Amino acid sequence: MEIFVTGIGAISCIGNNVQEHFDTLIAERSGIKKGSHPHSERFLVGEVPLTNEELIDRFQLKINGSRTGLLGCVAAKEAFSGHLLREDIRTGVISGTSVGGMDVSEIQYRSYMNNGTHDISKYKEHSSGNSSEEIALELGIDGFVNTISTACSSAANAIMMGARMIRSGALDRVIVGGTDALSEFTISGFRSLMIFDEEWCRPFDESRKGLNLGEGAGFIVIESAASIEKSGSTSLARLKGWSNASDAYHQTASSPDGYGATLSISEAMKVANLKPEDIDYINAHGTATPNNDLSESKAIMQVFGEQIPPFSSTKAFTGHTLAAAGGLEAVFSVLAIQHGYLFANLNHRNAIEETKLVPVTRTTKVETIRNVLSNSFGFGGNNSTIILGEL
Amino acid sequence: MSAVITSIVSIGHQDSFGKENIWETLQPLGTQSEVVAPDYKTYISPASLRRFSPVLRMALTAAQVCQNETVLPFDAISVGTSLGCLKDTERFLQTFITATGDTLSPTAFIQSTHNTIAGAISMALGNHSYNMTHTQNSLSFETALIDGLLCIQEGKKSVLVGAADEAIEFLELLKPQVIQSAFPFTSGATFLSLQPEGNGTKKAVMDCSVHFNNTNTEEAIATFLKNNQVDSDTIELVLFAGEIPRTIGAKQVNYEQYTGLYYSSAAFACHLATDYALSKEKYILIVNHQVNGKLGLTLIR
16 A cells, blocks of 8 residues: 655754755755753754744644644644545544653752752643644644654654554554654763764764754654545655664664664565665664764665665754654655755765765755655664655 | 454562462552562563663563563564653653762663663563554553554564553652542553464454543444444453443453552553453453543453
């Protein structure tokens, strides 16, 4: 069964909507800069430059929840704009998030620890499941709601779950993607792991030292052909392949040989029924940590051999938006196919010595992009790949 | 969408671990009950055991026993958790809030993500297959189960589905303002092996569905049964949480009196259903209405 993408939505430090993202990707302008909050000012981060109140106001949100929920509502609303709810189109929301409403809880919990007072009612925003239920509420969807929480691969897995639900006949149309707000919890967590780069991150560069964090949300609407017949939606691309595999190596590090990543890439190509030469662009996970980029490079080399397609990581634009990354990058993949662009891997100077792989360093117009393979790898050895293609 | 349950293991406040039939030792919980823990050393390495929080210990042990009882290695793992690894989450909050120096211990952070549970299982079992973590408040087990049934429908031969949640003292502070329940917060993990129909000696999950804006439980149940071509007269037992219509099923049992309060306890109800001596041609319905408006329905044969 063919699955079509009929809507895209995005918010991150490089744009409040899809068009702004596209313009910034073409202009090769990173959104990563010195943080503006007490917990982020010591780091280079990709913050959405709008307060929660500004988000609610500007995007006329009905929901007033966690920042994770709000960012999700903005992107999902854009993706779903122009779509109508109908009784005969079973519509669901499947969203990924890593920490859900932690941005709210951590403020209350700090107050509770420091002086024993906190606003108990705020904790109702805490659970990860709430952010997805808020998105469904914002869009008026009362069908299936599902939250995936597999750290940095959450959005890719949400997209995969949506595709499988459509293919099984359980749903006709699903808004899929992910959302994560920057929280002190997350920043402290990555700080404790010592995988921050104090400078701008340099994916796939020999000198890479670590990642810059970001926040945002990316969603796509996927539909079956039968659903499109009723909805009259315009297809932008096809969702052709997906896979998830487990590295089973280490809780936070990837295996040196990229075994789990190799499995997920090759299985997604099998699902899409595509050969290596059919892939025209790889939007890599490319977090710029020494470990990820080497492991991912090896996986790409194992699957593609000598003929490695143009590849890049867009993390140097947005920062690593964690559970939202796979959603934002699915949107970028659709843009690549629609407009024929390979997006720049910013800040790249020298190839990793061990692999010699050189990513696309400038945003480049090409004649046609038939299929884009997008990787998302998370803690727990959770490796996911999706493939988007032309119609 | 249906699959047979070939193995099911629970660890929680009931004395359920390693029991042939968990109904035999079932006791309504008092207000001060604790997890009846098995000897974790048998299942978890000493190094891991030192690091692992209760939810990881419970889940990993239950999953390990399921794999021991299942000939085929799992070709998919789907875990549901409503609040994830709360103990390590709280521990890491405390770590960075009270931190003075420049370095923080990462252990609690590493073990705080929801998919630490499923990830640790994949590592312990050396399992490279599909590995998913669902979190959907009171319907976390059901969404994980739906994924597991989907895996079987797609041709997978051996699927591990589980649910795990742990209580921390802090949760009680949320009552009654954020959480209303007469039951004390508890911890629990239930894991089960699913296989395609035809392999079963125990029971089968016929279907599972979730409803997010439920206003009429009776109607939702009627539609669910009709979709599965099951006559309401053949429901011998209803295992329920929350308020449900009293007219459904020949017998109704509130499972929360045995599990206490955690938001993936419907998995334990699934274990109760698996061990129940059911008459021929009859069915068990699990009605999870723990939270108003959210409804999970699971049909067992």
